[in-house]
Amino acid sequence: MDIKFDLNKHLYNRDPQETELGRKIIGSSIILIDEIGFESFTFKKLAKLIGSTEKSIYRYFENKHFLLLFLTTWYWEWVKYLININVKNITDPKKKLEIAITNLVNATSENPMNKYINENILHQVVIKEGGKAYHINGIDDENKVGLFYAYKSLVKLVSDIIEEVNPDFPYSCSLSSNIFEMANNQIYFAEHLPLLSSLKKGKKLNDKLIEMLLHFSDKLLS
Numbered sequence: 001m002d003i004k005f006d007l008n009k010h011l012y013n014r015d016p017q018e019t020e021l022g023r024k025i026i027g028s029s030i031i032l033i034d035e036i037g038f039e040s041f042t043f044k045k046l047a048k049l050i051g052s053t054e055k056s057i058y059r060y061f062e063n064k065h066f067l068l069l070f071l072t073t074w075y076w077e078w079v080k081y082l083i084n085i086n087v088k089n090i091t092d093p094k095k096k097l098e099i100a101i102t103n104l105v106n107a108t109s110e111n112p113m114n115k116y117i118n119e120n121i122l123h124q125v126v127i128k129e130g131g132k133a134y135h136i137n138g139i140d141d142e143n144k145v146g147l148f149y150a151y152k153s154l155v156k157l158v159s160d161i162i163e164e165v166n167p168d169f170p171y172s173c174s175l176s177s178n179i180f181e182m183a184n185n186q187i188y189f190a191e192h193l194p195l196l197s198s199l200k201k202g203k204k205l206n207d208k209l210i211e212m213l214l215h216f217s218d219k220l221l222s
Helices: 020-036 043-050 054-058 064-086 093-105 119-133 139-144 149-165 172-192 205-221
Strands: none
Touching (some): 020 043, 020 064, 064 119, 093 149, 119 172, 149 205, 172 205
């Protein structure tokens, strides 16, 4: 089945989830950004890849910044969807937090078989390029129109779980946002800047990352 999220209308000129060409733009842009990097990525290169025109892509997105922000927003909504589904019938707050952290790290392992989005590759794009969507000069103006609501609501979801674990912990929002940022940064560091991480790249990287995040959370919340 295809998952469709109701994303902020300021992200796009036309919702790419609604048309075959739009879905092709999304799916192919994920692959191309992962392959050549966001700096080298252009609508001209994307148009050539999908056999279309730059003009057709501009009908959907004002520029490549909004395309990247759309991709990261879709990913944040996807992680939130997974967490909500998997903690639905769980009453133990510590178990909820474990599930939330596991879903954050392993969001690619629960693929609903979306036809046009490869969550595994999208996860790599978010790790390598996601920060560029909001580490920008115009973030305050974009925040005013709600472009980062998806990320903030995801952080709030986990922050609420943290408060269930320890209602007296005063930094639930900061811990929640740091869990997300640490997860992506530590994967990136382990793979590219190994002296900045205690983790080692390889097949068990995700498992070790979950273990580390749970260790930090448990120590802080105990």
